[in-house]
Amino acid sequence: MKKWLLLSMALYSANALAFPRENPVPGGIAHVTIAPLSNTAPIVQYAGQRVTVVPVASQWVALVGIPLDVEEGTQQLNTASGERIAFEIQPKQYKTQHITIRDKNKVDPDDESSERIVRELAVQQQAKTHFTEGETQLDFIKPVPGRDTGRFGLKRFINNQPRNPHSGMDIAAATGTPVEATAAGRVLHTDDFFFSGNTVYVDHGAGVISLYAHLSEITVKPGDVLQQGDIVGKVGSTGRATGPHLHWSVYLNGEPVDPALFLSSKK
Ligand SMILES: [Zn+2]
Structure with missing residues (x-):
């Protein structure tokens, strides 16, 4: 296993994932567990765009930016290996x-x-x-x-x-x-x-x-x-x-x- 990965694992397992905080609403961030930790981060897409994936403890976790104009309900991530991973968006009213x-x-x-x-x-x-x-x-x-x-x-x-x-x-x-x-x-x-x-x-x-x-x-x-x-x-x-x-x-x-x-x- 690469040295940086071990360092990241130590860092993240100490803090869980302190930042960014999860708030699965329009304009917020969903944390979605993708796969057990491996040498390279999995390639994940949402609505055709690459998604940020970070190591958290023993998992790869996607930090999904949720569009401001999306409706509450179920959304889907696509992985390069052809998997579809669902996550839920909750409603939010902005002032x-x-x-x-x-x-x-x-x-x-x-x-x-x-x-x-x-x-x-x-x-x-x-x-x-x-x-x-x-x-x-x-x-x-x-x-x-x-x-x-x-x-x-x-x-x-x-x-x-x-x-x-x-x-x-x-x-x-x-x-x-x-x-x-x-x-x-x-x-x-x-x-x-x-x-x-x-x-x-x-x-x-x-x-x-x-x-x-x-x-x-x-x-x-x-x-x-x-x-x-x-x-x-x-x-x-x-x-x-x-x-x-x-x-x-x-x-x-x-x-x-x-x-x-x-x-x-x-x-
Ligand atoms: Zn401004």
């Missing part, structure tokens, strides 16, 4: 949030902006579904200290118009506050997007991706290797934002999940 944006083009984009948004969606889809084989760090830190001003999953109305639910956590902080990588990883993509402004994607391995948006400044470039706590940029209000804050998202199998599930309640 509603009304926000006002002064820049009307950020709410009802003109034709040129709409074309830009479509181009950016393709780039974003590729970044959030990126999958690098290997291990991942799951005990996250909050990227900036501060008050949560917009929880994950809120049903949003912008200038009274229904919009997509909130795909991350908003943390209030002053412009220029350093933003720290939530865990070790590698910078996957940096960009200036129409809605999320200056944005950094970090690949934490095994299908775990984080995103930091509305930055006033980006201080990393794609390919940079990061330790947990390394600075990726500074808080700002670029893109569609009501004021300076960090928008922080975490993706599993390409789906945004509640970042709070990765944080210890002590942090």
